[in-house]
Amino acid sequence: MKPNRRPLLLLLLLLARPVYSDLTIEITQGMEGAIPIAVIPFGGTGSGGPAPENVAAIISSDLSRSGRFAPLPDHDLVSRPTDIAQVQYQTWRMLNVDDMVIGKVGEVGAQQYNVQFQLLDVIRSKQLIGYSFPASRADLRRVAHHISDLIYEQLTGEKGAFNTQIAYITTAGSGAAKSYTLLVADSDGYSPQTILRSNQPLMSPAWSADGRQIAYVTFEKKAAEIYLQDVASGTRRKVASFPGINGAPSWAPDGQRLALTLSQDGNPEIYVMDLNSKALKRLTNSPAIDTEPVWAPDGKSIVFTSDRGGSPQLYRIAAGGGQPQRLTFDGKYNAGADYSPDGRKLAMVHGEDGAYRIAVLDLDSSLMRVLTDGTLDESPSFSPNGSMIIYATEAGNRGVLSAVSTDGRFRQRLSLQAGNVREPVWSPYQRR
């Protein structure tokens, strides 16, 4: 890029989105067969000026990011109806649009809005769904994501996962001045909020099944400890600080137990802790590295990484203990698993010929598929609807986040403007 073009680009970037956004999203691999849709800029009602958030732009960006939709570019929007009576379906049919979204954002009080939208079937000239939502200023983005979820579900038959969050770790600086931050942001990277900052490493954030708490590993005392932190209030409690490793926390679906790795007996082993009594039950017993436990969504079994067979591979063990069963045989390095929400797939880091990529194992067919093409891809995490996997990779000598569709057909990059981003974890559907 020529240096003299930079100020213009910067200006465009500033105009394009609010300054508090930390992540930008770049689609790096498109998808054939995306549904053509027109998302018309929402109109305003009442006395207020323009709405403080561009709701239609948020919806359009969500749909585009899913890889399942191809929103019409803004300059192709030949008219801008905000009311169903103004819609001329014939025009949109000629633009090969299957569906369209119209709506209004009305200011109904101080910092209070009413958002209404309608999803229209252009081919059949009729409304598919329509809702209206009250929203405070602070809730407008969430309402927009919720509308995206409703549209996604109506048109694909699958639940959307836009109104969810991601947690991740960033590092900045180097040497003694290095800082580590644990953040929670919307699934599109907006509204990042720091929930913990430290000058010692932070690792392995894990959401509780209800989305209210995050477990993580901190080295703030120059030794590994596991804390559980309430996301909304920031209060936290220490649950593990045994000698050696206190690592890889994973919540049981019931929220009452935590699987974790401890090396208090001189070797990394998988344990299950009852969070009420703090009682520990040891699940593994081998001289190998046993770590990275992850609960099956039905709570009956735990998948973990072990090098007991000579190289790191994934194994499954009953949650109450028993004989582990090896699951991966493809390649010399399969580690860091995440279960798909339906319990039928495992995402993992797959190492082959010096490259570490994200692969998915289908547990029914035992077929393994490599989804990414980086060399340092790690920390895969499924979206709560199972359609996408977010992971950490390297670009331009920095740690960045990427997401790939579970079928491998669509890929996008979410890049932070400064520092390294690592260990993304997608939240469950939130019930708080």
Add this chain to the structure above:
Amino acid sequence: MKPQMNSFIALVLIAMLAGCSTAAKKGGGAAVEDRSMGGGVETSGAAGTGSYAGASLTDPSSPLSRRVIYFEYDSDSILAEDQELITAHAGYLSAHPEQMVTLEGHADERGSPEYNIGLGDRRAQGVKRAFELQGVAAQQISVVSYGEEKAAADGHSEAAYRLNRRVEIVYVGY
């Protein structure tokens, strides 16, 4: 902020003074009054107690000045060239049973972060066992694995990775 800065400066001064002293004595040296105790009690140290710990640890020509052991990829085997180093540290630690040491295990950045914690732990545990075989008491040694979280060298080359697969021997108090 200010008080922290002052104590930081004080720490730096102490560290500099300790560095200047040719024989920093443990539990000995100049009397330090502790005026924080109630009842008019004052405590102070007496010269001549404790052992001389400083000299060999701070001597740059001593093998003890080398505090890092490097490892091959996905391996926790101590290389033949490091046996002498292990023996020197083990000898020092068994002669100074009051000296505590932390073994910090590290891995290169490739692969899964928590598996790398496991690798770093195994390397540090390997050094711990080697120390114990040479007479160091288990309670003198603590182990912490940082996995790939605290790289000694940045970059994605084998040269950087080699510097990052390591165990650092950290003498507590030095």
